Amino acid sequence: MRAPALLQHVTLVAGGDHEAQVLDIEADAIVTTLVLSRLPEHGDAEAQVDAAVAWTGDTGRFTCPVVVRRAQRDYGPVWLARVAGPAVRDQRRSHFRAPVHVPVVLTWDAEDADEVTERRLSAVAADLSEGGLLATVGGDAPPAGASVGVTIRLDDETLGLEARVVRRTTYDGGGHGVALEFTDPGRHADRLRRAAFDAERRSAAARR
Incomplete structure (x- = not known):
């Protein structure tokens, strides 16, 4: 499954477009979760919101569906974006x-x-x-x-x-x-x- 890389700049599409960065990738055999930076101006989002992450890779622009919720890490507020499907080229x-x-x-x-x-x-x-x-x-x-x-x-x-x-x-x-x-x-x-x-x-x- 294609996903943005660590420290990649991405766009989180969740009730608007929010610029973010991949701070960490938490993955096991079943689920991949992207830990994304969250700024105060991003506003609030309800738990378990269907959204999408978009980014530019070496071969074009890609998007993948995610389920996103707010969370807190030691280094500050974040989005936890659980990957919900395969990435596709954004046409x-x-x-x-x-x-x-x-x-x-x-x-x-x-x-x-x-x-x-x-x-x-x-x-x-x-x-x-x-x-x-x-x-x-x-x-x-x-x-x-x-x-x-x-x-x-x-x-x-x-x-x-x-x-x-x-x-x-x-x-x-x-x-x-x-x-x-x-x-x-x-x-x-x-x-x-x-x-x-x-x-x-x-x-x-x-x-x-």
Whole structure:
């Protein structure tokens, strides 16, 4: 599993972007936890918040989902960021993204006790690119790192894609924001790109 190195500067995405540094790495055979610097201006975060860590390595920009909580070490306040999934190359800079407000449906398998059930959740896309989307949901959102099926309604077309939850945030007014990365846009890539560019053109025309 790829992870940032000791003393690496990273961005913790948890209710906002927080610049931090990896002060220690606590790992065993099952769990890897990053100990990140925490400044007073980072504010408070509830325990066990789904988040993401982003960093730049030798071969590009990467992100990985984490579950983060506040803690105290002898050398000061820290974030404990438990790695919750594999790191992926961050493609956000490679794809044009624009506000596209369309209905989407998310489906994923959730473990409840010893039983796996399929969850289905209606949502609204806040922005879209050929690489992924940000969705606003009102119910229980899938966790960071989860694999989800995404159904997107664009005009008279319905697109079905597979995606991974890169990060999840909780809004102050209720509800969640779920950032999704498409695992393989494939034949839908051109249609997604066209939808993003069309939305940006409409937005630019409205501002004139």
